[in-house]
Amino acid sequence: MASQSFVIRSPCSSANIGPGFDVIGLALSMFLELHVTVDPPASSTENYPLNCKITYEGEGEDEISLDPEVNLITRVALYVLRCHDQRAFPKNTHVHVKNPIPLGRGLGSSGTAVVAGVMLGKEVGGLHHLTMERLFDFILMIERHPDNVGASLFGGFVGTYLKPLTPEDTARVEIPLSEVLPAPQGGVDTGDRPPEPPVGIGHHIKFPWAGEIKAVAIIPEFEVPTAKARQVLPAEYPRNDVTFNLQRIALLPVALGQSPPDPELIYLAMQDKLHQPYRQTLIPGLTEIVESMTPATQPGLLGVCLSGAGPTILALATSNFEEIASRIIKKFEENKITCSWKVLEPAEGTTVVRTK
Numbered sequence: 407m408a409s410q411s412f413v414i415r416s417p418c419s420s421a422n423i424g425p426g427f428d429v430i431g432l433a434l435s436m437f438l439e440l441h442v443t444v445d446p447p448a449s450s451t452e453n454y455p456l457n458c459k460i461t462y463e464g465e466g467e468d469e470i471s472l473d474p475e476v477n478l479i480t481r482v483a484l485y486v487l488r489c490h491d492q493r494a495f496p497k498n499t500h501v502h503v504k505n506p507i508p509l510g511r512g513l514g515s516s517g518t519a520v521v522a523g524v525m526l527g528k529e530v531g532g533l534h535h536l537t538m539e540r541l542f543d544f545i546l547m548i549e550r551h552p553d554n555v556g557a558s559l560f561g562g563f564v565g566t567y568l569k570p571l572t573p574e575d576t577a578r579v580e581i582p583l584s585e586v587l588p589a590p591q592g593g594v595d596t597g598d599r600p601p602e603p604p605v606g607i608g609h610h611i612k613f614p615w616a617g618e619i620k621a622v623a624i625i626p627e628f629e630v631p632t633a634k635a636r637q638v639l640p641a642e643y644p645r646n647d648v649t650f651n652l653q654r655i656a657l658l659p660v661a662l663g664q665s666p667p668d669p670e671l672i673y674l675a676m677q678d679k680l681h682q683p684y685r686q687t688l689i690p691g692l693t694e695i696v697e698s699m700t701p702a703t704q705p706g707l708l709g710v711c712l713s714g715a716g717p718t719i720l721a722l723a724t725s726n727f728e729e730i731a732s733r734i735i736k737k738f739e740e741n742k743i744t745c746s747w748k749v750l751e752p753a754e755g756t757t758v759v760r761t762k
């Protein structure tokens with residue numbers, strides 16, 4: 407095999423955008439990059455576990471494992487490889503990770519890592535027959551809500567949905583994650599073939615986005631693991647709350663695609679009763695922050711919501727970004743929480759650029 411090098415670039419994402427719980431995702435302009443080289447043994451004879459060396463810089467560099475059996479990105483790549491009877495990475499694979507996406511903050515860091523990992527498996531394995539749609543199936547075997555990963559893979563502002571599956575395929579999707587991504591075996595290959603995803607699990611549709619709308623992300627310094635933020639949600643909802651969200655989700659994609667944007671319509675369309683009120687217990691001051699400003703009291707503002715499972719707050723706006731961020735940061739400070747902030751824009755999906 408000839409040596410090769412390439413860069414995988416995958417955007418972060420914000421899920422839900424208010425009422426679109428587990429449905430709507432927005433890819434944003436902060437990118438996880440994997441700089442990959444594969445050098446066949448003729449030029450190097452170093453031995454790494456599963457043939458893969460990982461180096462890492464950026465968010466999480468003190469905590470993310472560099473063991474390819476443990477690291478989420480390479481574990482996912484191995485899942486794709488093993489579904490295609492490749493037991494390890496090609497000899498002398500080096501993956502250098504550059505990650506600016508803060509972990510556990512509601513900007514889809516895990517979804518982005520899974521998307522980049524699936525693409526890594528495809529590229530190093532030479533699995534050129536895997537289309538973006540098929541990669542989505544592999545991704546959904548790992549991250550089971552499609553909103554973040556749909557945005558990171560396909561880019562832009564998306565609605566995502568899952569196809570009803572046959573009982574046999576449903577059983578395959580419901581296989582515990584630990585069997586899809588087997589626990590590390592200390593470098594010993596058990597030879598097990600992981601369960602392949604059914605075909606066509608997930609789908610997406612792209613919505614228009616008015617060019618003047620930017621996303622101001624206010625990022626608190628503490629983490630909220632998504633699993634924990636899902637545990638606080640009820641199993642059943644009052645009918646009125648469901649209707650409230652349905653009315654808003656019918657408006658949201660239209661409202662955010664219209665130019666010039668209508669602030670009153672967008673503000674209304676970004677309200678939610680299915681997840682944000684319950685997550686208040688994990689994010690001090692959440693309800694007050696979301697309700698603290700309206701387009702009438704803050705020029706430039708269109709709407710405010712929790713980003714994904716939080717704790718990041720996403721304010722959509724056309725101007726006065728710094729003022730909007732400062733007002734939200736001040737609210738967090740009342741609860742002794744410090745924050746950073748960024749202005750982000752909708753981004754393209756995952757790309758691979760070959761450098762050799």
Ligand SMILES: Nc1ncnc2c1ncn2[C@@H]1O[C@H](COP(=O)(O)OP(=O)(O)OP(=O)(O)O)[C@@H](O)[C@H]1O
Nearest residue numbers: 478509510511512513514515516519631632714715
């Ligand atoms: N670049 C990365 N490399 C390896 N593992 C990662 C990377 N990014 C995220 N992870 C894993 O994902 C975990 C965070 O996932 P979690 O779902 O809790 O938060 P999130 O994806 O940032 O938030 P949300 O899903 O609400 O947008 C990290 O603790 C880490 O285990």
Ligand SMILES: N[C@@H](CCO)C(=O)O
Nearest residue numbers: 421427428632714715
């Ligand atoms: N829709 C998911 C996104 C998590 O990233 C949730 O809100 O739990």
